[in-house]
Amino acid sequence: MSAPTLSDAPTSREPRSERTYPAYSRPLWRRALLTREFAVVALLGVVYLYSFNEVPAFDGPLTLYYLFLDIAPILLIAMPMTMVIITGEIDLSVASVVGLSSVLTGVLHQDAGLSIPVAALVAVLVGGLCGAFNGFLVAYVGLPSLAVTIGTLALYRGIAVGLLGTTAVTGFPDRWTDLAKQRIVEGSSWPMILVPFLLLLLFTTWLLHFSTFGRGVYEIGLNDEAAHFTGVNVELTKFWLFVFAGAVAGFAGVYYTLRYGSARGDNATGLELQVIAAVLLGGVSIFGGRGALHGVVAGAVLIGVISSAMRLENQTVNLINIVIGVLLVLSVTSTSFLAWASGLAAGRRRARSTDRSRTSSG
Amino acid sequence: MSTALVNDPATPTRGARGTQLLGALLRSRELAVLVVLLLIVLGTTLKSNGFLFSSDGFRNLLVTPSLLLLLAVGQTLVIVTRNVDLSVGSVLGLTAYLTGRLFADNPGIPVIAVFAAGLAMGALLGLVNGVLVAFGRVPALVITLGTLYIYRGIFLTWAGSDRINASDMDPGFLALGTRSILGIPVLTLIALGVLAAVGYYLHTARGGRELYAIGSDPDAATLYGLRVTRRVLVAFVLSGALAGLAGVVYAARYGTVSSGAGSGIELQAVGAAVIGGVAIFGGSGTVWGAAIGAFLLVTINRALPIVGISDFWQRAVVGALILAAIVLDRVLANRQERRLREQQGSSAAEAAPPGPDGPPVPAGPTDPTTHHDEEARA
Numbered sequence: 001m002s003a004p005t006l007s008d009a010p011t012s013r014e015p016r017s018e019r020t021y022p023a024y025s026r027p028l029w030r031r032a033l034l035t036r037e038f039a040v041v042a043l044l045g046v047v048y049l050y051s052f053n054e055v056p057a058f059d060g061p062l063t064l065y066y067l068f069l070d071i072a073p074i075l076l077i078a079m080p081m082t083m084v085i086i087t088g089e090i091d092l093s094v095a096s097v098v099g100l101s102s103v104l105t106g107v108l109h110q111d112a113g114l115s116i117p118v119a120a121l122v123a124v125l126v127g128g129l130c131g132a133f134n135g136f137l138v139a140y141v142g143l144p145s146l147a148v149t150i151g152t153l154a155l156y157r158g159i160a161v162g163l164l165g166t167t168a169v170t171g172f173p174d175r176w177t178d179l180a181k182q183r184i185v186e187g188s189s190w191p192m193i194l195v196p197f198l199l200l201l202l203f204t205t206w207l208l209h210f211s212t213f214g215r216g217v218y219e220i221g222l223n224d225e226a227a228h229f230t231g232v233n234v235e236l237t238k239f240w241l242f243v244f245a246g247a248v249a250g251f252a253g254v255y256y257t258l259r260y261g262s263a264r265g266d267n268a269t270g271l272e273l274q275v276i277a278a279v280l281l282g283g284v285s286i287f288g289g290r291g292a293l294h295g296v297v298a299g300a301v302l303i304g305v306i307s308s309a310m311r312l313e314n315q316t317v318n319l320i321n322i323v324i325g326v327l328l329v330l331s332v333t334s335t336s337f338l339a340w341a342s343g344l345a346a347g348r349r350r351a352r353s354t355d356r357s358r359t360s361s362g
Numbered sequence: 363m364s365t366a367l368v369n370d371p372a373t374p375t376r377g378a379r380g381t382q383l384l385g386a387l388l389r390s391r392e393l394a395v396l397v398v399l400l401l402i403v404l405g406t407t408l409k410s411n412g413f414l415f416s417s418d419g420f421r422n423l424l425v426t427p428s429l430l431l432l433l434a435v436g437q438t439l440v441i442v443t444r445n446v447d448l449s450v451g452s453v454l455g456l457t458a459y460l461t462g463r464l465f466a467d468n469p470g471i472p473v474i475a476v477f478a479a480g481l482a483m484g485a486l487l488g489l490v491n492g493v494l495v496a497f498g499r500v501p502a503l504v505i506t507l508g509t510l511y512i513y514r515g516i517f518l519t520w521a522g523s524d525r526i527n528a529s530d531m532d533p534g535f536l537a538l539g540t541r542s543i544l545g546i547p548v549l550t551l552i553a554l555g556v557l558a559a560v561g562y563y564l565h566t567a568r569g570g571r572e573l574y575a576i577g578s579d580p581d582a583a584t585l586y587g588l589r590v591t592r593r594v595l596v597a598f599v600l601s602g603a604l605a606g607l608a609g610v611v612y613a614a615r616y617g618t619v620s621s622g623a624g625s626g627i628e629l630q631a632v633g634a635a636v637i638g639g640v641a642i643f644g645g646s647g648t649v650w651g652a653a654i655g656a657f658l659l660v661t662i663n664r665a666l667p668i669v670g671i672s673d674f675w676q677r678a679v680v681g682a683l684i685l686a687a688i689v690l691d692r693v694l695a696n697r698q699e700r701r702l703r704e705q706q707g708s709s710a711a712e713a714a715p716p717g718p719d720g721p722p723v724p725a726g727p728t729d730p731t732t733h734h735d736e737e738a739r740a
Contacts, residue, residue, distance in 0.1 A: 090503070137685070137689075141689065141692065142692070143688050143689065143692060144642050144643055144688075146446070146503070146642055147636055147642040147684070147688045148685065148688065150629055150632055150633060150636070150684060151633070151636075151681050151682075151683075151684035151685040151688065152681060152685065153629065153681065154629065154633065154677045154678070154680045154681030154684060155677075155678050155680075155681025155682055155684075155685065156681070157677050157678075157681075158674075158675060158676065158677030158678025158679065158680065158681050159675075159678050161674045161675075161677060161678075162672065162674045162675040162677075162678050164674075165672070165674045166674075265674075269626075270626075273507055273510070273511070276507065277507065277508075277511075280504055286500075286501045286503065286504050287501070316518070316519065317518075318514075318515045318516075318517075318518035318519040319515060319519060320515075321511045321512070321514060321515035321518075322511065322512050322515030322516060322519070324511055325508045325509060325510070325511030325512035325515060326508070326512060328504070328507065328508040328511070329494060329504075329505060329508035329509065329512070332498070332500045332504050332505070332508075333494060333498035333500055333505075337498065
């Protein structure tokens with residue numbers, strides 16, 4: 001946001017006052033297009049077109065299908081994670097909840113003899129409970145979410161591994177494992193998991209961008225004290241967001257189990273980092289208060305497209321990790337680098353007119 | 363955050379009594395973890411004598427934590443400045459592989475050179491983190507998350523399906539992993555030496571005290587004229603170098619380096635620091651606490667199977683411990699805050715009549731109170 005505003009600076013020669021209204025001083029199309037989110041969408045378009053034309057077999061019928069199957073857990077969890085990060089908190093425990101829910105689905109189905117839908121429901125509920133525990137500690141006890149969720153990351157994963165050891169539950173009914181891999185329309189490249197994802201996306205979009213609750217979420221991220229005084233229930237908002245994240249992670253765990261047909265304690269290890277990478281790549285500020293869902297979806301799909309394109313080019317997963325890591329670092333440093341560069345330019349300009357200019361730029 | 367302010371041992375202006383009180387409370391924090399550690403060792407030893415009294419058991423008790431201890435010490439340096447370094451696991455893997463590669467490619471290379479190479483490599487990787495964090499003005503969490511991917515990717519690309527075995531390495535180097543001096547394993551001595559040096563630096567050196575100041579309030583530190591950028595950079599370089607050293611130690615201890623080396627250990631390092639009383643929002647905590655935390659984590663892992671809990675539950679116990687530690691921190695901080703307010707309330711009442719040198723006194727009470735309100739809500 002700040003980069004385009006500051007690039008406007010050259011037009012006004014006078015020492016500008018620090019107080020500007022960047023979002024509404026520009027026409028609508030510039031506000032919509034000159035954003036971090038749109039940069040990610042554009043990058044996704046470029047990478048997709050490039051892969052489509054240059055990477056052999058990328059235009060094949062299976063590419064998109066597997067791409068969506070693979071990134072579905074990331075896409076799902078990225079929705080609540082976006083909101084959690086916008087409030088300025090973070091949830092590192094989601095991947096462990098995925099693992100726990102996966103194990104529960106397996107154990108409840110095999111040992112307790114529950115049918116898959118019931119087991120899945122219990123798993124989602126337990127996911128919500130895990131989230132509620134995080135939320136309680138963060139929102140009501142007031143502990144830093146980073147520390148809390150590092151603790152529950154180990155705790156939930158430990159319970160998952162403890163329940164099942166190194167064994168795996170397999171042998172789920174074909175009906176359900178097929179459902180996880182089914183396509184919406186036979187022959188299309190859109191897997192069935194996109195249906196719940198789109199519903200979730202609609203819900204989250206409404207919640208974050210078109211509801212009072214969502215405005216509160218942004219406000220908390222910008223200044224939770226101010227949010228408190230404008231009547232936002234900061235604690236309750238944070239609490240429910242963690243519950244939301246836990247429940248969605250629980251659902252992702254069920255999907256993960258059925259998709260691969262095996263419930264293991266170490267399922268989805270390290271997924272939390274991929275989710276956070278996707279969210280941050282999508283332009284959500286880790287400081288909170290900034291971000292939009294279309295950027296996050298684009299960020300997650302971008303990671304998926306890059307991975308599948310590189311895999312088709314016979315690159316190893318290691319190189320893919322490097323590229324994702326570099327992208328993440330570049331995307332977060334680019335804004336501050338641009339701000340720094342234009343701040344430097346502005347500072348030099350101001351230095352000519354006034355002497356005491358540099359003090360404010362630091 | 364306010365914990366950081368209140369806990370900070372770097373505020374000597376509050377008068378001798380206050381400092382003593384703070385000191386005592388801080389000591390008790392580390393003492394508490396130490397007591398838990400000793401209880402665990404005692405309990406496990408009662409269950410099985412070999413845990414402590416067999417020569418092997420005693421050695422393991424000391425050697426196994428040395429790796430995590432190095433990482434936890436480095437992590438403390440970074441966390442104290444209100445940052446975090448998640449890339450240490452990848453740095454460890456990369457330097458462990460570098461160590462093996464150096465021995466495999468240059469037979470007869472002196473052990474000292476390998477240690478130097480590991481340290482230099484780690485410091486370089488830490489420098490990259492530090493430059494990005496300090497100049498990019500981006501939270502360390504994000505940057506080091508990115509470099510975690512990048513470093514591990516580099517490690518795996520470099521290593522491929524290759525695997526370093528004990529036969530590739532210098533026997534003299536591997537002997538470091540088993541040799542002891544005066545009954546204390548060499549690797550533990552290395553770790554303790556590092557601990558002592560960093561502990562001394564943080565406790566007394568100006569640079570170390572500045573790290574606490576930066577973590578307590580970065581803006582205030584900048585206004586005060588501290589070289590925040592440079593100090594943070596140094597903290598990351600040190601953390602990287604210690605992770606590099608840990609990589610060399612890893613190679614010496616285990617003799618093999620496979621692609622999984624060090625993966626996931628970064629969270630253990632953060633966990634050890636947190637358990638040892640290092641506040642995640644900076645400005646508070648000591649390396650002694652982090653070191654005890656590291657010992658505790660590793661010892662619990664080894665003790666659980668002996669007392670009959672399947673070692674699959676280890677991670678759950680570790681998680682519960684981390685949570686318990688931060689909750690305990692909060693409780694202690696609240697109690698301490700209340701005590702400080704009472705104390706300052708009375709001293710402010712006494713100091714009010716004389717008047718002229720008022721400013722420092724009111725500055726004290728307002729500070730914790732405002733923070734307390736903020737925190738009570740948050």
